[in-house]
Amino acid sequence: MSGEPKTELTSVDLAAFVTEFGTYEGAKVDKAYLYGDDLLRLKMRDFDRGRLEVILEVGEKKRAHTLSPERVPDAPGRPPQFAMMLRNRLSGADFVGVEQYEFDRILEFVFDREDGTTRIIVELFGQGNIAVTDAEYEVIDCLETVRLKSRTVVPGSRYEFPESRLNPLTVTRKAFDHEMNDSDTDVVRTLATQLNFGGLYAEELCTRAGVEKTLDIEDADETVYGRLYEAIERLALDIRNGNFEPRVYLEDGEDDSDNDGEDGSDDTDEHNGTGRVIDVTPFPLEEHVELAGEPYETFLEALEEYFFRLELDADEPDPRDQRPDFQEQIAKHQRIIDQQEGAISGFDEQAQAEREKAELLYANYGTVDELLSTIRSAREDGVPWGEIAGRLDEAKESGLEAAKPFVDINGKEGTVTIRLEGEPITLVVDDGVEKNADRLYTEAKRIAEKKEGALAAIEDTREQLEEIKRRRDAWEADDSDDDADGDEDEDEPRDWLSEPSVPVRKNEQWYERFRWFRTSDDYLVIGGRNADQNEELVKKYLERGDRVLHTQAHGGPVTVLKATDPSEASSSDIEIPDESVEEAAQFAVSYSSVWKDGRYAGDVYIVDSDQVSKTPESGEYLEKGGFAVRGDRRYLDDTPVGVAVGIQCEPYTRVIGGPPSAIEDRAVTTIRVEPGRFAQSDAAKRIYRELRQRFADESFVRKIASPDQIAHFLPPGGSRVVEE
Structure with missing residues (x-):
């Protein structure tokens, strides 16, 4: 048996997820991250189990599961507005619980903080969506706005769930019979549609109940209904009680259930499947008897492993096509080693400190024993803890030897803090000197054992580092061979859109925080995003020979057409081609209020840099970002x-945008926009999705072109994509 791997969790999967993830109630949120426009990561801390990472994806894959820290993707660059909003609302919040809406593929996570309640509603059906609401379900923000006749999900409105469907896990026998009798098809289709189980679990329930799947409803009697209802009840009970036996199913091999020996022992090794992953389920399924099934302790572990391996199966780049960033990997592992070495040094110091405290107790045995005995005797006489502390303070001031080490008492914990040779030591009053010293030696031993674990970890990291270096050397050797052999096709352009894996090559420049583009003649053009940047451009970056452009309309950016690159000497003798001037003018007018007003053209003037001054005429005043122009314009x-946004692959991979004539020759693919009614963020999301679809390597676009990055190249105001 084989088929396409599952990429979306079923309603049964989500019910099982809710049961297991609910045990993390009380965990605290540290941070939220948004990758692209469809994957949310929540970094949390559980009191008993430590760091907790949660992945919620609503794009092509629709999933919810935990993730091991070592598998967490690197944090994206500048966090988008959605992630910042979540951080502001959730940092330090307590996880209250998670619920599945009815039996739909919708999860609702609830978080509480002193300043209010936040709900994250994750829609794992259709186009997918994540909505963030307050306690009253008012939408704060959402990844996608929904405006349908049946429901609306937009910021500022009350979140509307889809129309309620029958929940088969809580259905009564009477309601079950009614739904079955209302059907005009066979049993399995009725379970799949009327009872909302979907195809796989409808077939599984028929198999478990011993009912023929294609049996027509008209031919099904009370006995058939009874067996099916009992199978549903057992499934519901297992989900509610968390009676899971999770499996990750692979395409090749035999099911692990067939490998049990006569004595009931399982002779198969865990995780020995060799085929691609096909499915993950909270229970072994008889419908998957022909697949190899790997068992897992928890469903959360199975979900993580399944989706991790699904991405490896689908996205692992061919090492011949993409050179890994060995330098970054080596630096990362070296940082880990440095941190591990620091921790080991700290363990040594901590363990030694605990041993020295124990030795100080024995060195001052008589004094410590007398102090502890005095406190115990007073407690036996009913003296309050506070009064005991007062008496010891008085005895200490009077110079009583046994009271000299006394510092403080904690009556709630039943402990006393003393100081010996400048070292504070906390003792349990009811324990003698020996027991307190043994406790300190035990703590020193525990810390030493942590050191052993850290030493083993650092050896593993060093081995990984050596393996990375070995792979780097092999790559460099291959590169040398390629150079020696020559490349007859060196001048032939690559079809980046069809490449299965596009290497990411970044080279961030200082001017990328401004609006910018390079003209067809390779002149750099920079524009301010706001008054502060306009001010900075004129004061700091305007040089001899540069041209300054500005629209006649109020509210345009300062646009500087650089005569030379920043690394070159400035000159006033450079003649800038007309095409570059025209492109700079189009840039100036497109990012001005002309676009925002929905107009398609505007007037622009151009002057030399020496005509621009921050000094106003006598009696005049310049606002921030403004400047005075003297002489002819x-x-x-x-x-x-006119604006186009596209993806550049050579020599660096990045989003670029600006006048179409300048952008379209530099990018491997572009999308034109014009003034329209769609908000900047909505237009950016649409462009992002379209660009992803154009590349065979869809993950490439996610790495270099988030909707926020695309929005940086869109004019302020409304836009729409120009259909070609």
């Missing part, structure tokens, strides 16, 4: 607006 009337 050259006008470019009716300059058309």
Whole structure:
């Protein structure tokens, strides 16, 4: 048996997830991260189990599961607005619980903090969505706005769940019979649609109940209904009680249930499947008897392993096509080693400190014993803890030897803190000197054992580091061979859209925090995003020979057409081609209020850098970001607006945007926009999805072009994509 791997969790999967993840109630949220426009990661801390990572994805994969820290993806660059909003609302919040809405593929996570309640509602069906609401279900923000006749999900409105469906896990026998009798098809289709089980679990229930799947409803009697209802009840009971036997199913091999020996022992090794992963379930399924099934302790572990291996099966790049970033990997492992070595040094110091405290107790045995005996005797006489502390303070001031080490008493804990040779030591009053010293020696031993574990971990890290270096050397050797052999196709352009794996090559420049593009003649053009940046451009980056452009309309950016690159000497003798000037003018008008007003053209003037000054004329005042222009201006009337956004793959991989004539020759694919009614963020999301679909390596676009990064290249105001 084989088929396409499951990429979306079923309603049964989500019910099992809720049961297991609910045990993390009380965990605290540290941070939220958004990857692309469909994957949310919550970093949390559980009091008993430590760091907790949660993945919620609502794109092509629809999943919810925990993730081991070592598998956590690197944090994206600048967090988008959605992630920042979540951090502001959830940092330090307590996880209250998670519920599945009815039997639908919707999860509702609830978090509490002193300043209020936050709900994260994750829709794992259809197009997928994540909505964040307050305690009253008012939407704070959402990844996708929904405006349908049946429901609305938009910021500021009350969140509306989809129309309620029958929950088969809580259905009564009477309601079950009614739903079955209302059907006009066979048993399995009725369970799948009327009872909302979906195809796989409808078939599984028929098999477990011993009912023929294709049996027509008209031919099903009370006995058939009874067996099916009992199978549903057993499934519901197992989910409610967490009676799971999770399996990850693989395409090849035999099911592990067939490998039991006569004595009932299982002779198979865990995780020995060799095929690609096909499914993950909270129970062994008879419908998957022909698949190899790997058992797991918990369903959360099985979910993590399944989706981890699913990504490996689908996305693992061919090492011949993409050179790993060995330098970054080596640096990362070296940082880990440095941290581990620091921890080991700290363990040594902590263990030694505990041993020295124990030795100080024995060195001052008589004094410590007398102090502890005095406190115990007073407690036996009913003296309150506070009064005992007062008496010891008085005795200490009077110079009584046994009271000299006394520092403080904690009556609630039944402990006393003393100081010996400058070292504070906390003792349990009811224990003698020996027991307190043994406790300190035991603590020193525990710390030493932690050191042993850290030493083993550092050896593992060093081995991984050596393996990375070995792979790097092998790559470099292959590169040398390739160089020696020559490349006859060196000048042939690569079809980046069809590449199964596009290597990421970044080279961030100082000007990328401004609006920017390079003209067709490779001149750099920079524009301010706000008054502060306009001010900075004129004061700091405007040089001799540069041109300054600005729209006649109020509210445009300062646009600087650089005559030379920052690394070159400035010159006033450089003649800038007309095409570059026209592109800079189009840039200036497109990112001005002209676009925001929905107009398609505007007037722009251009002056030399020495005509621009931050010093106003006498009696005049310059606002922040403003400047004075002296001398003649050259006008470019009716300059058309025009913006394209695209993906550049050579020499670096990044989003670029600006006048179409300048962008389209530099990018491997572009999308044009014009003034329209869609908000900047909505237009950016649409462009992001379209760009992802154009690349065979869809993960590549996610790595370099989030919706937020795309929005940086869109003009302020509404836009719409130009259909080609």
